[in-house]
Amino acid sequence: MVKFDANLLAETELVYTDGGILAEFSWSLVVLPFVAALLITFIGKYLPYKGAEIALGTIALIFIYSVSLMFIHITEGVASEFFVNVGSIGQFDIEFGWVVDGLSIMMYFVVGTVALLVFIYATNYMEGEIRYTFFFTSLTLFAGSMLVLVSSPTLIQILIGWELVGVCSYLLIGHYWEKKDNSSAAMKAFITNKIADIGLMIGIIILALNTGTLRISEILYQSTHDYEKLSKVAFAAAILLFIGAMGKSAQFPLHVWLPDAMAGPTPVSALMHAATMVTAGVYLLARMFPFYKSMAPEALDIVMLFGVITLLGAGLIAIVQDDLKKVLAYSTVSQLGYMVAAIGSGAYTAALFHLWTHAFFKALLFLGAGSVIHAVHSNSMLEMGGLRKVMPKTFTTFIIGTVALAGLPPFAGFFSKDEILASFNHEGETTFFFIAVLGAFITAFYMTRAVSLTFLGEYRGHGHPHESHNMMTTPLLTLAVFAIASGWVNIPGVYTGFTDWVTTRKTKIVEYHPESFDLFALSSGLIAGLLGIGLGYYLYQLQGSAETGDDKIKIQPVWTVLENKYYLDHFYFRFIIDPIKINISKAVDKFNTNVIDRFINGVGQIASLLGGIVYNNLDQNGIDRFLNMSSSGTDSFGGRVKLLQTGRTQQYLMLFLGGVVTISLLILFII
Amino acid sequence: MIVQPVLVTAAALFSLGIYGILVRRNAVMVLLSIELILNAVNINFIIFDSMLADSLMQGQIFTIFIITIAAAEVGIGLAIVLMLFRNRQTANINEFDLMKW
Amino acid sequence: MEIYEIVTYFTLLLLLFSAARVVTTSNVIHAAISLVFTLALTATLFLLLSTQFVALVLVLVYIGAVIVLFLFGVMITRAPLGKNAELDNDKNKLIGATISGAIFLLFSYILINGFDGEIVITSGSSTELLGEILLSRFVFPFEIVSFVLLAALIGGITLARKDEALVDEDQV
Numbered sequence: 001m002v003k004f005d006a007n008l009l010a011e012t013e014l015v016y017t018d019g020g021i022l023a024e025f026s027w028s029l030v031v032l033p034f035v036a037a038l039l040i041t042f043i044g045k046y047l048p049y050k051g052a053e054i055a056l057g058t059i060a061l062i063f064i065y066s067v068s069l070m071f072i073h074i075t076e077g078v079a080s081e082f083f084v085n086v087g088s089i090g091q092f093d094i095e096f097g098w099v100v101d102g103l104s105i106m107m108y109f110v111v112g113t114v115a116l117l118v119f120i121y122a123t124n125y126m127e128g129e130i131r132y133t134f135f136f137t138s139l140t141l142f143a144g145s146m147l148v149l150v151s152s153p154t155l156i157q158i159l160i161g162w163e164l165v166g167v168c169s170y171l172l173i174g175h176y177w178e179k180k181d182n183s184s185a186a187m188k189a190f191i192t193n194k195i196a197d198i199g200l201m202i203g204i205i206i207l208a209l210n211t212g213t214l215r216i217s218e219i220l221y222q223s224t225h226d227y228e229k230l231s232k233v234a235f236a237a238a239i240l241l242f243i244g245a246m247g248k249s250a251q252f253p254l255h256v257w258l259p260d261a262m263a264g265p266t267p268v269s270a271l272m273h274a275a276t277m278v279t280a281g282v283y284l285l286a287r288m289f290p291f292y293k294s295m296a297p298e299a300l301d302i303v304m305l306f307g308v309i310t311l312l313g314a315g316l317i318a319i320v321q322d323d324l325k326k327v328l329a330y331s332t333v334s335q336l337g338y339m340v341a342a343i344g345s346g347a348y349t350a351a352l353f354h355l356w357t358h359a360f361f362k363a364l365l366f367l368g369a370g371s372v373i374h375a376v377h378s379n380s381m382l383e384m385g386g387l388r389k390v391m392p393k394t395f396t397t398f399i400i401g402t403v404a405l406a407g408l409p410p411f412a413g414f415f416s417k418d419e420i421l422a423s424f425n426h427e428g429e430t431t432f433f434f435i436a437v438l439g440a441f442i443t444a445f446y447m448t449r450a451v452s453l454t455f456l457g458e459y460r461g462h463g464h465p466h467e468s469h470n471m472m473t474t475p476l477l478t479l480a481v482f483a484i485a486s487g488w489v490n491i492p493g494v495y496t497g498f499t500d501w502v503t504t505r506k507t508k509i510v511e512y513h514p515e516s517f518d519l520f521a522l523s524s525g526l527i528a529g530l531l532g533i534g535l536g537y538y539l540y541q542l543q544g545s546a547e548t549g550d551d552k553i554k555i556q557p558v559w560t561v562l563e564n565k566y567y568l569d570h571f572y573f574r575f576i577i578d579p580i581k582i583n584i585s586k587a588v589d590k591f592n593t594n595v596i597d598r599f600i601n602g603v604g605q606i607a608s609l610l611g612g613i614v615y616n617n618l619d620q621n622g623i624d625r626f627l628n629m630s631s632s633g634t635d636s637f638g639g640r641v642k643l644l645q646t647g648r649t650q651q652y653l654m655l656f657l658g659g660v661v662t663i664s665l666l667i668l669f670i671i
Numbered sequence: 672m673i674v675q676p677v678l679v680t681a682a683a684l685f686s687l688g689i690y691g692i693l694v695r696r697n698a699v700m701v702l703l704s705i706e707l708i709l710n711a712v713n714i715n716f717i718i719f720d721s722m723l724a725d726s727l728m729q730g731q732i733f734t735i736f737i738i739t740i741a742a743a744e745v746g747i748g749l750a751i752v753l754m755l756f757r758n759r760q761t762a763n764i765n766e767f768d769l770m771k772w
Numbered sequence: 773m774e775i776y777e778i779v780t781y782f783t784l785l786l787l788l789f790s791a792a793r794v795v796t797t798s799n800v801i802h803a804a805i806s807l808v809f810t811l812a813l814t815a816t817l818f819l820l821l822s823t824q825f826v827a828l829v830l831v832l833v834y835i836g837a838v839i840v841l842f843l844f845g846v847m848i849t850r851a852p853l854g855k856n857a858e859l860d861n862d863k864n865k866l867i868g869a870t871i872s873g874a875i876f877l878l879f880s881y882i883l884i885n886g887f888d889g890e891i892v893i894t895s896g897s898s899t900e901l902l903g904e905i906l907l908s909r910f911v912f913p914f915e916i917v918s919f920v921l922l923a924a925l926i927g928g929i930t931l932a933r934k935d936e937a938l939v940d941e942d943q944v
Contacts, residue, residue, distance in 0.1 A: 646768060649767070650693055650765070650864060654693055654867060654868070654871060657689065657693075657875065658871055661871060664878055665878065668878070668881075668882075672776070672780065673888075673891075674887055674889050675887070675888075676784060677817075677891075678880075678883040678884070679880050679884065680787060683791070683876055684787070684788070684791050684810075685879065686873065686879070687794070687872065688791075688795070689868075689875055690795050690868050690869060690871075691795035693868030694795070694861055694865055694868045696858065696860060696861050697800065697849075697859055698849075699845045699846050700800065700859065702842070702845070703803060703804065703807055703842060704795055706807060706838070707807070710810065710811065713814065713826075717826060718821070721822075721823070721892055721893070723889075724892045727905055728901065728905055731826050731898075732902070732905065732906055732910050734823075734826050734829075735826060735829055736913065736917055738829055738830060738833050739920075740917065740920065741838070742833055742837065742838055742921070742924075743920055743921050743923075743924030743925075744924075745842070746841065746924050746925065747924050747927050747928055747931070749842070749844070749928075750927070752845060752849060753849070753931070754931050762851060
């Protein structure tokens with residue numbers, strides 16, 4: 001890869017317009033959900049549908065707006081941004097605003113469509129559950145936060161949207177917080193994301209300090225035109241931003257929160273942990289893509305490495321999961337690995353194309369799983385089976401989603417996965433190419449396993465499951481149409497509209513587009529998919545039931561490692577969380593007595609050799625005592641200071657007024 | 672007539688109110704002392720209004736607002752004291768130490 | 773010295789005395805009555821400064837309503853009527869006197885050094901003008917204050933009302 005490509009200096013040759021009044025009023029996309037969330041909070045409970053109608057109406061408006069934006073974008077090609085200055089900190093103008101260009105319009109459309117269908121689905125799915133109104137408040141708030149994030153023209157707004165999305169995710173995962181597991185899953189998601197957010201924050205600070213601006217478009221302009229200014233910090237900033245993206249987009253080793261996040265209600269899993277929130281990281285990488293490409297190509301290699309590790313690792317874990325939602329969760333992690341790896345290989349459009357198709361078919365799969373869980377009242381696939389007879393609509397749509405994910409033509413996943421494979425092949429990353437093909441094989445295999453255990457064979461659970469309500473199956477059918485057709489917008493050699501949509505930006509995107517089908521990549525991907533499906537069907541249908549199917553492929557040590565998710569959680573708990581939770585006070589104390597004290601003692605002894613008795617006395621009675629006091633003193637000092645907190649108003653007032661008088665006297669007479 | 676004596680009287684009223692707040696045990700007496708403080712502020716507003724001969728009479732208008740807010744404050748304050756008394760059988764503010772460590 | 777100034781200074785002296793009574797007397801009822809005197813003297817001062825309307829509002833609202841509320845409060849909380857040595861927190865007396873004395877000195881210093889001027893006494897009533905200004909220029913704050921009063925009214929009722937459910941719970 002070239003370090004600084006002169007070609008990048010060329011201005012974009014794509015023709016774009018400012019989008020007119022429709023783009024100018026796009027702020028309403030962001031503001032509407034927040035207003036709606038407020039409304040639902042205050043008056044939702046008194047409405048006939050408990051606030052769901054406000055949520056649905058808002059999201060329908062957003063959907064219509066995003067469709068019209070998309071329409072003018074296809075016909076005219078819009079790329080514009082708007083800023084509202086709200087003040088300044090030092091040299092930095094703090095600006096909020098909204099971007100209307102190919103990338104953000106694509107995200108508006110994905111968020112709008114998937115959210116609308118999930119909201120419709122949720123009105124029925126969540127019926128009669130506790131905190132119904134609150135659920136819709138948080139869900140609407142989430143849609144708003146996601147729109148804040150994807151409409152952001154400045155890094156500061158990205159950070160705000162990023163955190164808001166994290167908070168909403170916390171609220172929604174922990175929706176049933178009466179159960180300890182769920183609240184700790186929510187906490188895990190929040191904290192894991194927070195760790196990643198620190199990376200993002202430092203990255204943003206580095207970028208802002210070195211470019212003197214928070215506007216993304218200006219940073220991208222500088223990174224393609226002013227090599228000297230950023231070159232020193234580019235790699236560090238790129239890696240730090242990627243750490244942020246790792247958290248939200250669940251990349252190894254920070255992916256651990258996503259499977260646990262399945263504790264939330266299924267619509268939440270479908271909306272946030274499959275279609276929108278987890279794409280935030282990919283979106284960030286795509287938004288900053290010109291910066292990565294021209295300033296930090298080494299960072300892109302690292303991005304690709306992590307993406308590939310994730311896509312293979314998570315795919316393997318998905319094979320051993322018995323919980324239907326967890327299979328889909330690991331599948332999501334694996335597909336996110338594809339997207340991140342695609343960005344890493346420099347295939348901007350391929351990554352976004354996979355994001356686009358994946359959002360639809362993974363939302364479909366999750367909602368299908370929700371429909372099944374709603375009917376069976378269990379998450380475990382071992383208690384399902386034979387549901388194709390009783391739930392024909394769910395079965396059909398789930399099959400469509402599975403085939404789309406496995407990548408068979410003419411379904412959506414085929415085109416997007418093929419473009420990623422073709423890009424790997426083009427970049428000459430042979431090892432990664434074959435890992436990705438292996439990933440496709442694994443994907444097809446675990447999805448076939450899931451379908452076999454859930455829908456085929458005989459029913460193993462309790463009760464009499466039945467097909468879900470129309471409110472739930474209609475979104476499924478709609479998403480099925482998307483899962484079939486959303487891939488047709490970017491067929492190499494036939495119609496490549498999607499490429500034009502997402503590359504219409506103020507900054508030029510330099511990347512590789514396959515002009516026609518890469519037959520080698522295409523056939524490897526297709527064969528891998530078919531083999532996976534075939535093997536899955538053979539093992540779980542022709543050879544026997546759930547248990548015996550797993551027995552056939554069980555290689556004991558490997559299986560144990562996979563079932564324990566590579567012991568990553570154990571590792572985190574053993575070496576990071578437990579030490580902090582249980583041992584930190586002990587550790588600090590130990591450090592104090594063993595390291596600092598011993599060090600000081602050592603210094604004292606050497607000094608006593610050198611300086612004699614006087615110095616020794618000073619050391620023993622002065623410094624040493626001081627240090628002992630500092631270790632034990634913190635506790636007793638805290639104990640004493642808390643006594644100030646007597647709860648007596650008059651005493652507080654006295655302290656307060658005494659302080660006021662003292663400070664006033666100081667200001668009047670001394671300063 | 673010069674303004675200083677009146678201003679100093681207002682300051683004295685203010686500090687007497689502070690003294691009352693700090694020393695009184697009965698919560699109703701504390702509220703009473705707060706009224707003294709508000710009254711001191713009222714006097715200052717009226718004095719400055721007269722001194723500046725403001726055509727908008729902002730001093731007087733603010734005084735009216737302060738009196739209104741003070742009435743609201745007394746209403747709420749006494750309701751709270753009443754509530755506390757009902758739960759604790761005392762109006763001694765030293766017994767109300769729910770915010771204690 | 774004119775008669776006007778003598779009256780004013782005399783009012784101020786009485787004002788100080790009665791205010792001191794409010795915070796020093798050991799009889800709850802005397803404190804409340806002293807506050808009535810303080811407010812009445814303040815109203816007198818306002819009349820002397822020819823702000824008749826404010827003086828009237830003070831008398832009506834404070835002496836008419838607020839003091840009655842206070843007396844209710846005193847009676848409902850069963851404060852011991854008559855002399856009561858327990859009324860003051862003796863431990864706080866010294867430090868309270870120090871702090872309030874310091875505040876008094878501080879304020880006096882600032883006020884005496886900061887302001888120098890004559891009181892302008894306008895003859896006649898300014899009430900009509902005040903009403904016009906209050907309902908034109910200051911109509912928005914006026915409305916807000918009325919809203920605050922409403923909220924306080926509702927809040928006071930909610931707090932002070934004997935909640936039957938709560939009482940039952942206490943007994944259980």
